[in-house]
Amino acid sequence: MLVLWPANRLLASEVVMKGFLLGCNYLASHAAIFMWRDWRPDIVEADFLALSKHGMNTLRVFPVWSDFQPITPLIGAGGQVKEFAFGERALPDDEAGRSGVDVEMIGRFEVLTELAKKYGLKLIVGMINGWLSGRLFIPPALYGRNLLTDPTAIKWEIKFISFFVRHFKNQESIIAWDLGNECNNMAPLENSEQAWLWSRVIASAIREADPSRPVVSGLHGLSLDGIWRIQDQSETIDILTTHPYPIFTPHCNNDPLNTMRPILHATAESLFYSGIGKKPCLVEEAGTLTGCISGDQRSSEYLRASLFAAWAHNLEGYLWWCAFDQVHMTKTPYDWHFVERELGLMSTAYQMKTIFTEMEKFAGFLGKLPVDKLPAHIKDGICLVGKGTDAWGIAYNTYALACRAGLAIEFQSCEDPIKDAPLYLVPSVGGYEFIKVHRYHELMDKIFNGATLYMSLDCPYLGEYEKYFGIKIKNRIHRQEKLDVHFNIGGVFSLTMARGDYLDFDAVDQDILAVDENGNPAYIHLKYGKGSVYLLNFPLEANLVAAHDPFSNASGVDLHRIYKVLSSGDSHVVRTNDPGVVTTEHPLGKQMRLCVSVNCMPHLATNALVVREGWKTTQCLYGASDHIPACDVAVYIVTCEGPLPDGRKSP
Numbered sequence: 001m002l003v004l005w006p007a008n009r010l011l012a013s014e015v016v017m018k019g020f021l022l023g024c025n026y027l028a029s030h031a032a033i034f035m036w037r038d039w040r041p042d043i044v045e046a047d048f049l050a051l052s053k054h055g056m057n058t059l060r061v062f063p064v065w066s067d068f069q070p071i072t073p074l075i076g077a078g079g080q081v082k083e084f085a086f087g088e089r090a091l092p093d094d095e096a097g098r099s100g101v102d103v104e105m106i107g108r109f110e111v112l113t114e115l116a117k118k119y120g121l122k123l124i125v126g127m128i129n130g131w132l133s134g135r136l137f138i139p140p141a142l143y144g145r146n147l148l149t150d151p152t153a154i155k156w157e158i159k160f161i162s163f164f165v166r167h168f169k170n171q172e173s174i175i176a177w178d179l180g181n182e183c184n185n186m187a188p189l190e191n192s193e194q195a196w197l198w199s200r201v202i203a204s205a206i207r208e209a210d211p212s213r214p215v216v217s218g219l220h221g222l223s224l225d226g227i228w229r230i231q232d233q234s235e236t237i238d239i240l241t242t243h244p245y246p247i248f249t250p251h252c253n254n255d256p257l258n259t260m261r262p263i264l265h266a267t268a269e270s271l272f273y274s275g276i277g278k279k280p281c282l283v284e285e286a287g288t289l290t291g292c293i294s295g296d297q298r299s300s301e302y303l304r305a306s307l308f309a310a311w312a313h314n315l316e317g318y319l320w321w322c323a324f325d326q327v328h329m330t331k332t333p334y335d336w337h338f339v340e341r342e343l344g345l346m347s348t349a350y351q352m353k354t355i356f357t358e359m360e361k362f363a364g365f366l367g368k369l370p371v372d373k374l375p376a377h378i379k380d381g382i383c384l385v386g387k388g389t390d391a392w393g394i395a396y397n398t399y400a401l402a403c404r405a406g407l408a409i410e411f412q413s414c415e416d417p418i419k420d421a422p423l424y425l426v427p428s429v430g431g432y433e434f435i436k437v438h439r440y441h442e443l444m445d446k447i448f449n450g451a452t453l454y455m456s457l458d459c460p461y462l463g464e465y466e467k468y469f470g471i472k473i474k475n476r477i478h479r480q481e482k483l484d485v486h487f488n489i490g491g492v493f494s495l496t497m498a499r500g501d502y503l504d505f506d507a508v509d510q511d512i513l514a515v516d517e518n519g520n521p522a523y524i525h526l527k528y529g530k531g532s533v534y535l536l537n538f539p540l541e542a543n544l545v546a547a548h549d550p551f552s553n554a555s556g557v558d559l560h561r562i563y564k565v566l567s568s569g570d571s572h573v574v575r576t577n578d579p580g581v582v583t584t585e586h587p588l589g590k591q592m593r594l595c596v597s598v599n600c601m602p603h604l605a606t607n608a609l610v611v612r613e614g615w616k617t618t619q620c621l622y623g624a625s626d627h628i629p630a631c632d633v634a635v636y637i638v639t640c641e642g643p644l645p646d647g648r649k650s651p
Helices: 012-016 041-052 102-117 151-168 192-209 230-236 260-277 296-312 354-367 391-404 436-449 465-469 540-544
Strands: 021-025 060-063 071-074 081-088 123-127 174-178 238-244 281-286 319-320 381-384 409-413 425-429 454-456 469-477 481-488 494-497 502-507 511-516 521-528 531-536 574-576 580-585 592-599 609-611 615-622 632-638
Touching: 021 071, 021 123, 021 281, 021 354, 021 615, 060 319, 102 123, 102 151, 151 192, 151 502, 230 260, 230 354, 238 260, 260 281, 260 296, 260 381, 260 391, 260 409, 281 296, 296 319, 296 354, 296 580, 296 592, 296 615, 296 632, 391 409, 391 425, 391 540, 425 436, 425 540, 436 454, 436 521, 436 531, 465 469, 465 521, 465 531, 494 540, 502 521, 574 580, 574 592, 609 615
Parallel strands: 021 060, 021 319, 060 123, 123 174, 238 281, 281 319, 381 409, 381 425, 425 454, 454 531
Antiparallel strands: 071 081, 469 502, 481 494, 481 511, 511 521, 521 531, 574 609, 580 592, 592 632, 615 632
């Protein structure tokens, strides 16, 4: 009987996932997806040697489903399936045969695991690998069935998992199992309950066979309200995953690759998943589709900054897709299009690309750090994510703006109890159901007791505006407009801002931080109890979703100043005066911090960092803090020199 294991019963991820996982998705250099049919252990060993000697510590590997469980149907009268077999050969009367598993393939995978052990490589093993590089590789017996809902398909999936995981659960090189490669692409579903049930059944089958290792999602394209939901997946697995390719992720292909939003994409999406799902997250497949989208040099700039940003924000690891180019492959899917052919860290002749050089350099840096695991970075507040809007697009741009303003934020769903925080960002609130009434009151209680709230409006159907914001609504205006908005916060500046329907209100007793060209209040500040409220009457973050390269032109260079006013600065000892440089601070005790500053823009950042009085930079571990080249990084330690001049305690 299959046991549906409770989602919180496994703490293996905390035990096994030591350090930062750095590596790639592995398909053999000579045969790619077809490596199990064209088995060459000498080439696999040469591949592993090449990857390990350049610093890779983790590979995600794929026992291809159609190779490892090659069951075929034998058809009788009326087109009915009489039995499953291996071609014309009956399934053997042993455990492997009853599971439909080819023992020759099991032997080949055993060799792979031993070679991984020999070269010090950790393996994340995908289970149901029916979808690979745009083609389905499934057992012939299951053709025509919905692989995610059909009982016969699920029965054989469980049989395969049970045999495979039990057989390999004592292999030292395996550190985790994932559900399979992007299984949400294997078949259409009608509702989220079907997605939850399939994921839960597969994860439970893995755990029943091996309760000692974490279960990794392996999926991509999760959402807040769709069929494959972040919250549902989080109930099922131990570690969430993102596959943050710019061209395949909504809203992430609007800017040049070596600019801020693309560089922060992997980190932002992973923190979005982790915050909503309340589970750790791994960047499991990253890539730029080199050859189709960008050259090796531009990809290496992107990778360097993206990789350091993911590490600095305490993600579980970063795996590239994939180890080797596949330009020599003639079989489908490699003959269908060019997208899957030039994605490797190396050529098939083991020539390293610049992107691999960057990963090797990063691996060497990790090996010299004074800590095995980077301590959690200091956070300033929470972005609350609600329903009825483009949750990911708004969250992504909120994150980018916060980073530009020097704010370190995390994400949380409005559905969950509101966590304590000094600052709450509630961006581009719209629709009827963004937040439930009792959560709204819960949030405002936090503000009354001393927190700060920033809220931008996309003409939502909220209430109690006068009680909480001191404004009196006059009308809901139905109009599409662009207005010049004049700000007076840390200096005078103007922005052209757009909105559709909006609320027309009177603000009398508030601080007016900005007015539109008609003299109406656009950004206001007021005290609420012990706390503060900042209200922007434009959907700033929603407007940025479709914007093209907004931070590289004059119209968007000042946008972050709307957020800058939210920061007290008390929690940080390093201030960034270049909005393109993102800094995280990691306490090493009360008197010392390891700081990471990532230049997310294609220009040199000179003297961009200001260290608080009473602290000084005592050691540079990577780069130079006063001179950060384009798409590069500085990692350094700042130390408190003693009591601060004004008598404050160290933050």
